[in-house]
Amino acid sequence: MTETIYARIAGTGSYLPPKVLTNDDLAKFVDTSDEWIATRTGIRERHVVEDETTSDLAFHAATRALEAAGVAAGELDLIVVGTTTPDLIFPSTACLLQARLGAEGCGAFDVNAACSGFLYALSVADKFIRAGAAKTVLVVGSETLTKMLDWGDRSTCVLFGDGAGAVVLKADRETGILSTHLHADGAKKELLWNPVGVSAGFKPDEPNAGVRVLMTGNEVFKHAVKALDSVVEETLEANGLDRHDIDWLIPHQANLRIIEATAKRLDMPMDRVIVTVDKHGNTSSGSVPLALDEAVRSGKVQRGQLLLLEAFGGGFTWGSALLRY
Incomplete structure (x- = not known):
């Protein structure tokens, strides 16, 4: 019988640019x-970033996570x-990020699923x-989304x-x-999207042209x-658990009303x-790991507790992870 191998969170880290x-x-x-x-x-x-890039933010968060885990960059098998x-x-x-950390030789790639990216x-x-293809993996969610906002559109820039x-x-x-x-x-991409790409081209005379968030x-x-309700039920059913078994809900931080609705569903x-x-x-993709790191470092989340992570983003994309911390 094959023994199950789990991916355990050995350390967390986060970083926020200094400007608040x-x-x-905004007003x-x-x-x-x-x-x-x-x-x-x-x-x-x-x-809000001033002169920092997404990889700069990722580097600081990753460095703190590696330190918390007691892992050297050279031990990494993969960076996502x-x-x-x-x-x-x-x-x-x-x-x-791999080059800056000095994690020479390990695999490294990005995943783009908007707010569900982490x-x-x-x-x-x-x-x-x-699968046994890696033993130590660094996972990062990092965003500089304010660089693609229309600061005249109060429905998104706030x-x-x-x-x-x-x-x-x-x-x-x-x-x-x-x-x-x-x-x-x-099929619902135009409810939350950015209309600019490479192969789709840039057409400045078209409505909504420009790198911006449209929602x-x-x-x-x-x-x-609706989607988060569904994925929460799916997660609990897949693990034979009751909603009251969850110690902490760590949701995507998009809107307090959405968070409250999900919590109510879980009672x-x-x-x-x-x-x-x-x-x-x-x-965006930084929100769940930011919230997780804050919860761990504040002492709220303790080893052995059951955590439910969930997110919803443009695409549409959505997902969840259930883990024993």
Whole structure:
């Protein structure tokens, strides 16, 4: 009988750029207010890059995760970065990160699943470890999404921030990631998307031309709540668990109302839900690992506890991971 190998989180890390942009700061150049933003989203402030890149943020988060895990960069077998705002079209942000860390020779690639990017990357890394193809993997979610915002569009520019989070996974025979679940619906891409690409071309005379986030907020909200409800049920059923078995819900930090709706579905009090959206805004693929790292370093999340991670993003993409920390 083959012994099960798990991917255990050995260390976490995160990084936020120093500049903080509050709702009141935004109100100085956008037709909005702190009350308007906070009531609708739960966001009070966000961090914004000035002269840093996505790989810079990833490097700081990764360094902290490696230190927490007691792992040297040279021990890594693989680096997977979830991002929708890479430094360059190519090489990948993961390759840039690999070089800066000095993790010579290991595999490195990016995963683009928008706000679900970290969970997609985590799932890929989990499969490598379960298959015996890797023993030590660095997984990062890093974004500089404010670089692609239209600061005149108050429906989107108030939502997003920059940041990165990382975990180091190690092969373990006792505990770790129990299951991951990924889904997508590309037919609804224009409800949340960026209309610029390489092969699709750039047509400056067309409506909505330019690198920017376009979103139909009310539709995204409805689809997100429904999809996250479904993937939570799928995750619990796959593991033969009851919703009350979960110690902590660590959700994507996009909107406090979505987080509260998911918690209500789980019959989980908000004091068992990790919430950072008020301080970080939506950092896309960076949000789940940022929230996880904050929960670990604050002492809320303890070894042996059962964690449910979930996210929803453009694509549409959504997913979950259940793990014993």
